[in-house]
Amino acid sequence: MPKKSSFNERQSNISAQPRIHQSAPPIQAYGTVSHALPLVLEEPVRLEMTEQLNLLLADSMTLRDLYKKSHWQVAGPTFYQLHLLFDKHFSEQVEIVDLIGERIQLLGGVSLAMAHDIAETTRIPRPPRDREEVPVQISRLLDAHQIIIGHCRELAERANVLGDAGTNDLVVSDVLRTNELQVWFLSEHLVKVPLAVAEDSEMRKAG
Numbered sequence: 001m002p003k004k005s006s007f008n009e010r011q012s013n014i015s016a017q018p019r020i021h022q023s024a025p026p027i028q029a030y031g032t033v034s035h036a037l038p039l040v041l042e043e044p045v046r047l048e049m050t051e052q053l054n055l056l057l058a059d060s061m062t063l064r065d066l067y068k069k070s071h072w073q074v075a076g077p078t079f080y081q082l083h084l085l086f087d088k089h090f091s092e093q094v095e096i097v098d099l100i101g102e103r104i105q106l107l108g109g110v111s112l113a114m115a116h117d118i119a120e121t122t123r124i125p126r127p128p129r130d131r132e133e134v135p136v137q138i139s140r141l142l143d144a145h146q147i148i149i150g151h152c153r154e155l156a157e158r159a160n161v162l163g164d165a166g167t168n169d170l171v172v173s174d175v176l177r178t179n180e181l182q183v184w185f186l187s188e189h190l191v192k193v194p195l196a197v198a199e200d201s202e203m204r205k206a207g
């Protein structure tokens with residue numbers, strides 16, 4: 001019997017046709033961690049840390065998007081500086097989001113990613129679609145930072161207690177420190193100081 005040609009064999013297994021519209025069950029369920037990893041961190045520790053990091057991720061992604069909303073919608077005499085500042089903070093939050101997402105994965109967990117899941121998970125109140133004035137924009141951003149900073153302090157402490165030094169370092173060095181700095185840059189914009197003429201000299205003139 002003649003042997004099947006290798007061309008015919010290839011035809012049955014390999015094709016130039018892209019296999020589109022594929023689907024299959026997930027390979028790992030959300031809320032679980034890989035059973036055994038060479039990280040010398042017990043499964044219950046990694047479960048708790050990944051759950052907490054997903055909360056931090058959801059809040060950071062929401063704050064990131066709040067910065068882009070503010071960057072686009074800002075108005076008024078400080079438009080240019082705030083337009084740039086909001087975008088700088090947005091970019092810094094993008095980096096934070098990636099660090100948190102990848103830490104969840106390396107701990108054996110599953111990172112949140114999609115907007116629907118972020119909206120259901122975040123603790124940051126939903127802003128209106130409407131445009132708001134600068135002091136309101138900044139107040140919203142500061143409130144969001146406060147939620148994240150409070151969580152960072154608790155999470156860093158807990159990571160320390162559980163022996164997860166990597167999560168502690170990420171939360172303190174990257175997330176907390178960046179958020180603290182951004183709070184400073186924002187909150188200075190809410191200090192009511194004269195722009196051109198010192199208030200005392202105006203009072204002297206009036207007296």
Ligand SMILES: [Fe+2]
Pocket residue numbers: 071087
């Ligand atoms: Fe832009």
